[in-house]
Amino acid sequence: QISTVTDHQPASMAAFWMPFTANRQFKSAPRMLTSASGMYFENDKGQQILDGCAGLWCVNAGHGREAISEAVARQVSQLDYAPPFQMGHPLAFEFAERLIQHTPPNLNHVFFTNSGSESVETALKIALNYHRLKGQGTRQRLIGRERSYHGVNFGGISVGGIVNNRKTFGSGLPGTDHLPHTLNIDLNAFSRGLPEHGTELADALEQLIALHDASNIAAVIVEPVAGSGGVIMPPVGYLQKLREITRKHGILLIFDEVITGFGRVGEAFAASRWGIEPDIMTTAKGLTNGAIPMGAVFVSDAIHDAFMTGPESMIELFHGYTYSGHPVACAAGLAALDIYEQEGLFQRTLAMEPVFEAGLHSLKGLPGLIDIRNIGLIGAIELQPLDGQPGERGRRVFQHCYEQGVLVRWTGDILAMSPPLIIEKEHIRQLVNTLKEGIQLAFQNHE
Numbered sequence: 001q002i003s004t005v006t007d008h009q010p011a012s013m014a015a016f017w018m019p020f021t022a023n024r025q026f027k028s029a030p031r032m033l034t035s036a037s038g039m040y041f042e043n044d045k046g047q048q049i050l051d052g053c054a055g056l057w058c059v060n061a062g063h064g065r066e067a068i069s070e071a072v073a074r075q076v077s078q079l080d081y082a083p084p085f086q087m088g089h090p091l092a093f094e095f096a097e098r099l100i101q102h103t104p105p106n107l108n109h110v111f112f113t114n115s116g117s118e119s120v121e122t123a124l125k126i127a128l129n130y131h132r133l134k135g136q137g138t139r140q141r142l143i144g145r146e147r148s149y150h151g152v153n154f155g156g157i158s159v160g161g162i163v164n165n166r167k168t169f170g171s172g173l174p175g176t177d178h179l180p181h182t183l184n185i186d187l188n189a190f191s192r193g194l195p196e197h198g199t200e201l202a203d204a205l206e207q208l209i210a211l212h213d214a215s216n217i218a219a220v221i222v223e224p225v226a227g228s229g230g231v232i233m234p235p236v237g238y239l240q241k242l243r244e245i246t247r248k249h250g251i252l253l254i255f256d257e258v259i260t261g262f263g264r265v266g267e268a269f270a271a272s273r274w275g276i277e278p279d280i281m282t283t284a285k286g287l288t289n290g291a292i293p294m295g296a297v298f299v300s301d302a303i304h305d306a307f308m309t310g311p312e313s314m315i316e317l318f319h320g321y322t323y324s325g326h327p328v329a330c331a332a333g334l335a336a337l338d339i340y341e342q343e344g345l346f347q348r349t350l351a352m353e354p355v356f357e358a359g360l361h362s363l364k365g366l367p368g369l370i371d372i373r374n375i376g377l378i379g380a381i382e383l384q385p386l387d388g389q390p391g392e393r394g395r396r397v398f399q400h401c402y403e404q405g406v407l408v409r410w411t412g413d414i415l416a417m418s419p420p421l422i423i424e425k426e427h428i429r430q431l432v433n434t435l436k437e438g439i440q441l442a443f444q445n446h447e
């Protein structure tokens with residue numbers, strides 16, 4: 001007998017816990033999702049909810065893909081688990097080989113984790129050890145970027161640029177700095193294309209290097225497009241200049257592509273859209289189309305070789321998870337990758353980009369709307385906060401959309417969208433029209 005979500009009506013919600021205040025609000029008015037197919041969730045009231053977020057930036061091929069569920073079921077019955085240390089199984093090798101067909105040319109080795117947070121932690125641990133293995137002394141400093149999100153683990157919140165996320169943990173990892181983000185210079189820098197500002201912003205890195213000396217700095221980590229922080233675009237030239245500066249000083253560049261990976265911006269990975277070869281790249285989410293928790297860290301040949309051939313090869317890095325390269329996760333990932341490739345979903349993102357952009361930009365001029373940011377199939381709108389009630393306008397728009405059957409992501413007065421890449425024009429219309437009503441109502445109710 002197989003039990004499913006719909007068989008269970010929880011008598012009480014007391015036992016289930018997540019330590020967020022949002023969890024308290026959720027329990028007082030739960031939005032309970034019970035099934036999903038294609039572009040839609042269904043909730044416990046039988047309402048269809050258009051998924052404007054690919055769940056949480058992960059279900060890139062849409063919901064309920066049979067090829068994935070069949071692959072998972074087959075794998076559970078054939079080999080449900082294999083220890084990752086001193087032994088392996090063929091799917092992990094196959095999945096790794098298949099994945100590196102899509103990465104920038106220098107990233108040819110992959111380590112499997114179970115989440116985005118673990119991928120970030122892995123990347124930071126690799127970076128903190130790489131320089132020692134290369135005989136360059138210990139480099140202990142890490143540089144992140146304001147407004148970036150790198151998961152919930154201790155290294156991740158330390159390099160992460162959302163101050164609220166680490167404010168109850170003291171100052172986080174010692175020796176961590178943050179590059180300034182783009183919004184203070186210009187809203188919507190991407191759409192307006194301001195070539196000078198990208199390089200000016202990246203020059204902040206030179207200042208940090210002058211302050212701390214490159215010989216102390218292990219790595220710079222950035223999201224190519226900062227998703228959770230509000231879909232912050234890299235201004236023109238920014239990422240390229242970061243690459244130039246880090247290379248010049250022998251500092252590793254880590255791209256966190258947990259959100260931007262797997263076609264979100266029209267290439268398998270955002271690094272390729274900007275023609276950049278980072279030294280390390282982290283992913284998760286779309287890796288299995290969200291079906292099974294899994295993450296991955298890609299490293300350059302140079303890093304791989306330093307660890308595998310260095311003199312301390314037995315003690316180079318204490319790292320590895322019980323579920324690294326889990327056979328069921330690999331089966332799900334391979335099935336997801338088959339779908340991405342067979343349906344050309346990464347290229348499809350590029351084809352839909354102008355439709356998505358036109359839809360979002362049709363909202364221009366609405367009262368209280370101060371910015372629209374988008375690339376590929378990720379976008380956000382930003383609302384002018386209400387005096388004394390930051391986030392309230394955003395909450396109202398989110399609430400309206402959900403009641404009208406559209407799921408968007410709400411962070412303060414920013415509403416973000418990252419729909420499954422199978423989205424059609426009529427879904428974009430539904431998304432935009434519902435947002436429009438929501439913005440108009442949120443304005444009327446408060447002015």
Ligand code: PMP
Pocket residue numbers: 114115116117118120149150151152223227228256257258259284285
């Ligand atoms: N990095 C980025 C860029 C993310 O967006 C996220 C999750 N939203 C993470 C890391 C953490 O991933 P997870 O929640 O799977 O640990």
